[in-house]
Amino acid sequence: MSRTRTPVVAGWFTGDGNAFRLLGTRCSACSSVFFPRADTYCRNPGCDGGELEEVPLSRRGRVWSYTDSRYRPPSPYVTDPELPWEPYALIAVELESERMVVLGQAVPGITVADLAVGMEVEVVPGVLHEDAETTWTTWHWRPTEVRG
């Protein structure tokens, strides 16, 4: 039976393959960028408020820091308690043109031993988990040296 692919959160990313991008919003008045997207008001206290327009974020950035989850996170993170826990890495990525840091999971197979602060990474589509009907999709960060 084929599962429906559903983003874990609607409107945070779009596209496939090389066209995959995180989606934020940008204030038309002050050009502040927001991720997760702000759709109702601009949070810059020096801005009188403009239209918030959807904007794709930079595909590539540099590792600001990284860590991993050696223990199973609690709900609402979804895991299969029947399976042994497999740690995954988390990467905080500095996006130069947006001047912000965005957190995400590393692609499966990348561990903290593969990472270094300052390393270039790119955003790629990923799978968070699957259940009977749905493949829940997300974004992952992948070092640009890695080709898979």
Added chain:
Amino acid sequence: MTAEVAVLGVGMHPWGKWGRSFVEYGVVAARAALDDAGLAWRDVGSVVGADTVRGGYPGYVSGATFAQALGWQGTRVTSVYAACASGAQAINAARAQILAGLADVVLVVGADAAPKGFFRPAGGDRPDDPDWLRFRVLGATNPTYFGLYARRRIAVHGDTLEDFARVKVKNAAMGALNPNARYRARVTAEEVAASAVVADPLRLLDICATSDGGAAVVLSSMEFARRHGAADPVRIRAVATVTPRYPNTMLDLPDIATDSAVATEPHGEPFRASIAAAAYEEAGVGPEDLSLAEVYDLSTALELQWYEDLGLCGEGEGAKLLREGVTAPGGRIPVNASGGLASFGEAVPAQAIAQVCEVTWQLRGQAGERQVSGARVGITANQGLFGHGSAVVAVR
């Protein structure tokens, strides 16, 4: 400079995993603080509770919960929630009431009963709640954020795992002397290094546990303190509870991303440093005046960060300060003489109040084997989720 209020009494219920209701811990702490102040519950004109989100409805209205448990008597009541800074905001609410002339004597109480394992968000499907989202989308527990900060320090400042372990060794040695601490055993650097990695590069013994506990203070006007015969009480001179400033470029819990600095240049003083600066300004003191500091060592690496944010040393010099023994007992500015969160584990709404309890005992010269000699000025510092932080300056 803001006018001062007197700390007439402090009290705690020991930290641990006792398996009872937070109300019980709060009542024990409240009665201890009232005894310490030489006052009865009926002398209290106002009660301020620091809320817990883990005790159901009674936790959301903790001021009333504690007042009912102590016996309704028509006091003014206030309940505040501010994540890890709840205790400090409760103290600040009490102080404001006293300085506004609304109450002479205010009892401040915070207590928590913590679950086993990681803190987790409130239940239900709540995709508009950043705290829910970080767990749902990333599985990002609190320790993973501490791991990110620690790795960043290693990369930028050259801190080492041995430096982090040294913080735990120092704090555990002090906690061993503190009857209110949950962990009373000394810890060696080898034991830290042998403990399991929780969130790389941090190990179990680098990260504070979650605990049950209760803490309370009795505050009064200076005029009441004099009438009550407390000629030279510990005084609270500042309580800073400022928010971050946009754009906040530090990845804070529970956020998935920082603010963007593309439209507005970040303020030169980052959030934690701005909390300390606000407290110093309000108190009319600086880091050079401090006798001791109680800081929020959610992780060993974060304690080093606080040295820099409090201005005890320059940016990146925290580990050096530690290695030189400056923040150890007998050093120029002992930090976490109580044993810190390393020895207590976090009981969220009680923790910032407990920090003030320790500073009070130290300033009175009643800290026993933990005593910092000649302590005159103490600061507490704390930070939590959703842009909360606090610092309290107390003097004697």
